[in-house]
Amino acid sequence: MVTMAAPDRSTKPQHRFDDRVALVTGGASGIGAATCELLAHAGAQVWVADFDLASALALADRLVAAGAQAQAIALDVTDPQQVKNVVQACWQRHARLDIAVNNAGISQSVNGLLQTPRSQWSDVMGVNLEGVWNCLQAELAVMAPARSGAIVNVSSRAGLVGHPQVAVYTASKHAVVGLTRSAALEFAPLGIRVNAVCPGLVRTPFVERKLGERLEEVSRSANPLGRAADPMEIAESIAWLCSDAASYVVGVALLVDGGALAGGSTGK
Ligand code: NAI
DSSP states (O other), X not given: OOOOOOOOTTXXXXXXXXXXXXXXXXXXXXXXXXXXXXXXXXXXXXXXXXXXXXXXXXXXHHHHHTTOEEEEEEXXXXXXXXXXXXXXXXXXXXXXXXXXXXXOOOOOOOOOGGGOOXXXXXXXXXXXXXXHHHHHHHHHHHHHHHTOXXXXXXXXXXXXXXXXXXXXXHHHHHXXXXXXXXXXXXXXXXXXXXXXXXXXXXXXXXXXXXXXXXXHHHHHTXXXXXXXXXXXXXXXXXXXXXXXXXXXXXXXXXXXXXXXXTTSSOOO
């Protein structure tokens, strides 16, 4: 099979975010890091919020050294008070929050439903679902009075179709789509757009940890492109959803999976 490679990313950003303030959770790695890079190089003031402060600091330093505006902040999205504090810190510094990307997420170990320990339920739901819920509550509380903002929740292809052996992860990502649509309906009249992005297989540390040596083989058969996405290809979709170019896009769960679901299969 001839695979269509990811395009050269040395080109200029598609959309500008000058004077905008963006908060990206799970911003230190993978899709979140690519989103921070893209938004920062397109003019946004980016808050790289992550559990892993050392990696967040390293990314923010790299962006600042390249002439962009970024800062790192420690955040565990499972703690509603921490989430509120980060949003408040952002608000106090800039008196605005234009963009929020609720991206932090974890995987589960591949297991039959009956073999899945209860701890996986609370761990995965705590980060993937309650984390997004905590972020939405804090972000919308400041965006609503300002009557403006764009939020993107990172769901997954597993937010749209079932996946055996990862039922808890799949349930968490379906719930993120439900939260997204409900929040979108409630807040669109206030000028705030809430959307979700649903990536297929993306080559990130998350997937490298999960698939290990099987990554190449799985990537080849994952979709008609025959490869995993580059994190920047997902970041581009997120940035578009956050941009004024998507001003009429509300409550969508945007599938970005290299065509895996186009035929109605799970891509195998
Ligand atoms: P990653 O593991 O490379 O990055 C996730 C980041 O989230 C890490 O920096 C980690 O420190 C941070 N994080 C984890 N728990 C946190 C918490 N409680 N509070 C704050 N930060 C926390 O993962 P990747 O692949 O970039 O995934 C990002 C999102 O994309 C996740 O929500 C994941 O479910 C979703 N996704 C990933 C796909 C893939 O193939 N890589 C496919 C579909 C969805």
